[in-house]
Amino acid sequence: MKKLIGDPQNVVRDALIGLEKSADQVRVDHENRVVHRAVPKEQGKVALVSGGGSGHEPLHGGFVGMGMLDAACAGEVFTSPTPDQVEAATTAADRGAGVLHIVKNYTGDVMNFEMAAELAGSVRVESVVTDDDVAVQDSTFTAGRRGVGVTVLLEKIVGAAAEEGHDLDTVAALARRVAAEGRSMGVALTSCTVPAAGKPTFDLPDDEMEVGIGIHGEPGRRRVPVAPASEIAQMLVEPILADLDMTSSPVIVLLNGMGASPLLELHLMYGEVAALLEKAGVTIARRLVGNYITSLDMAGCSLTLLRADDEMIRLWDAPVNTPGLRWGA
């Protein structure tokens, strides 16, 4: 295993130390492994709290800051944060206007965020669960579809709405609307290696790729021979368009790297994807290309399309200032 790490058991702790030192926007509660805003919001703002297993950086701790999250819980690598962590984040983030939990649809995450909401009894909590991955219906860690790339878009859009001062019901309703409008599909060229395991999560022959990969290396739909980018783009675009009509409103496109694929390749893939979408009559309103929801050192990419109405696009364009996503501020 070749990684820029120390003791494999302490990777999450050590990375949070580095994140805090590297970013003005956040401070870290190291005991609870919660990333908070460096400058907390005043009373009265709905707080957004997310989190999940580590290994998907910049998700979620890298999206804490003005215009996105108020706090994020970092679980061990590919492991749900505990209810205690989520409760600590929820209680600390509440500014009297309630807290929205943003949860990716994995059984452990859903359960632990629910328990945390009960533990934080005096705080009003609403939840939104993302389940945008069209690859498989159930999966290793999931009942129903897995939550992946739409989580990034949701945290940005809903974060901007919370910043504007809307109440918890309004913010939660928007979050559910965004979650319903997004679909994703991913492909892996290589496996990934969990530091504490020390060996690749799955075996993938040198001439094959996994179509429909999960962000923890969960199996997808099928293995196929390594294909040119134009064919990979088809394998991502077609299942999404088959699942949801994306021509009825403009879309926000996220072409996301899995962690080990360089930007040269992500640019190239975006070009192939955009050409297919144009041919299919999909109108691209906004786009984001880079590493936003990763899977450790996996090579590959995922595509997320979100049907976005005018309000969502306006909120997408609003200023954001986090370690992982920043513009207009």
Add this chain to the structure above:
Amino acid sequence: MKKLIGDPQNVVRDALIGLEKSADQVRVDHENRVVHRAVPKEQGKVALVSGGGSGHEPLHGGFVGMGMLDAACAGEVFTSPTPDQVEAATTAADRGAGVLHIVKNYTGDVMNFEMAAELAGSVRVESVVTDDDVAVQDSTFTAGRRGVGVTVLLEKIVGAAAEEGHDLDTVAALARRVAAEGRSMGVALTSCTVPAAGKPTFDLPDDEMEVGIGIHGEPGRRRVPVAPASEIAQMLVEPILADLDMTSSPVIVLLNGMGASPLLELHLMYGEVAALLEKAGVTIARRLVGNYITSLDMAGCSLTLLRADDEMIRLWDAPVNTPGLRWGA
């Protein structure tokens, strides 16, 4: 070779198509493979033109836009752009106030930018050459030190100065000052694979890393067994501090990923580097952690330290809006 690409011979062309589609800030002259600003500056602004071999994205095309470059030439992968390309970029970018060429110190780049300056006879051109890599004195493609990470910091700082309307002599003098104040050192955990070659540029055993690696996979100082992040941090920090006293003024730190190392590891490495710098009495004024000058699919990282005076820090903080670096706009 597993990559998100089509025909390996057309990787640069295809990636430029994707870059242009993915980024509002730029448009691409595909014939000359020059990335221009989508909204050119008005007459009277000094233009910044850079470029080099592809495979280092977001450098350089990803740094075209308000506050950084006016144009960037994309050579083939790890191959200097031709004099004709650079001339086309220079002539198109000139707004009557002259052009600053920002050139990394590789023999082909230096020669071709010089020839381009002669070809663009009617345009006044000044040049700055970056040579910040302390690893080796001469190298496969280099007489003298190699130009690496400081190029990113220079393009940001000098780009902001050009935006303020200073004349060519002032902008060029600042650029040379920045180039003189920066030092870098890199490490590779894996080799990289040039698409047209189809196999790794060099062999690196599973239990070794290359200390002092070049961004094209050129040999560094030595091979050593894979080490913990804290020891890797020492291997990066110590040679830089031995080369230039970094305690005499605050520094801007770039902890840069080589392309295939995930952000989790880069955060962790930054924590180790920052701890060493604090111990050595170095004051960190600003920091940037992520993939900014990459080496295709190489795993590893590099460290750049830049002694920054108040003016450089003010210019660093100024708004920038490029595909690869953006804040305040």
